[in-house]
Amino acid sequence: MINISNLKKQFGKTIACDIPSFTVNDGDIVGLVGNNGAGKTTLFRMMLDLLKPNEGIITIDNVNPSVSEEWKSQTGAYIDDSFLIDYLTPDEYFAFLGKICDISSEELSSRLQQFKTFANGEIFGQNKLIRNLSAGNKQKVGIIAALVRMPNLVILDEPFNFLDPSSQSSLKHLLTEYHAKSNATILISSHNLQHTTDISTRIALMEKGHIIRNLNNDNEEAKQELIAYFEQQI
Template sequence: MKIQIEQLKKSYGEKTAVDIAEYRIPEGEMLGLVGNNGAGKTTLFRLMLDLLKADDGRILIDGEDVSRNERWKETTGAYMDESFLIDYLTPDEYFQFIGKAYRLDKATVQERTDRFERFMNGEIKGQKTYIRNLSAGNKQKVGIIGALIHNPSLLILDEPFNFLDPTSQSALKYLLKEYNQTTGATILVSSHNLLHTVEISSRIALLEHGTIIRDLTNNSGEAEKELESYFEWKEDGEAEKEN
């Protein structure tokens, strides 16, 4: 699925959260969204998912304004945070709930979640524990798997590597790259971790104060060097201000 952003603006009082004149994400792109806290990554994702109302402008998914129709929801999967979960269900009950929402039978849900066994590491399926009692890392896994059950053409994940141990982070990177390659899905991932972003992304967008200030093709080491240089400069600048 392709995404078009046109004259998009969102502010909270005097603070500008998102200000993007034009940006296009072609179908099949693996886009990494990076930036410091407050750069606008989560706000942009919430605008894409119609969880926030823009002050101006619009976002189009396959030519459809997300704020004016709901057809795009059938082919979009997303996980932002724990608010996406139903914490009084077990993981298996949650997966079946998601499956029913997309008209999938129990056997299909079982088959599709089995594909993520490496990522689940034997800690999710078949457990009688309620989601609210899971570790933060396992809650993260449940949310990500739930976003993938209906084989979305567009997948949006906000800080998916948070709370995961190194083995699970590695499994998630493999999962996302394989899903992108085998389905041609468009995948958008935000992360504070530059290494994870560079490893999985074909393209990287750098946000600052809600604006995309770098749009980098990640086909060489240049993107990583430019990002490292930017964040090192920001850290040095902040240190100077404090002094």
């Protein structure tokens, strides 16, 4: 469970995040949506202790990420390509992750099999440095790296960015299947309402740093409300 209490982050006079209270329950798939500058990435960075809040607290399973690293072993995340080691090939990078996470090469190879459709022949066995991959393939490497550890908590910032339509569809199946098998808690941010509502059980709508709506989405019931909201912004 993730609990947020009186969380505030400000850059100069700009309020990037102001969330009095918000809870993500175990097993939720939460889609975080909002226009550019809504505060989605800022919130994720504070969850991952990459950015310090000015006020308030976030806890992951009652652990404050800023004071303990207990949460890290059960968390897989990808925000942007700064998470990658770009002078390695994808295979070298996955092998490195396997070593630091104490996953045997045999087990790692077995786990990577589930990502073959998503990789689409462009990631595994390619003697190409990550830095020389397309933006979409870098995105795939980061997402695979976040999931291959089989974490209980997955945080992905704009995971559909840079992916072609087939890869976007493949990613939706990948995330829903991963959730079905593991009951992991998954948080994604996205500008793509269709993909987000397709896979999320809850939708948090952010605007100017605030979560202004917390919508149930068991039957994609949030979609029309979101469409109506964003149409009003035009």
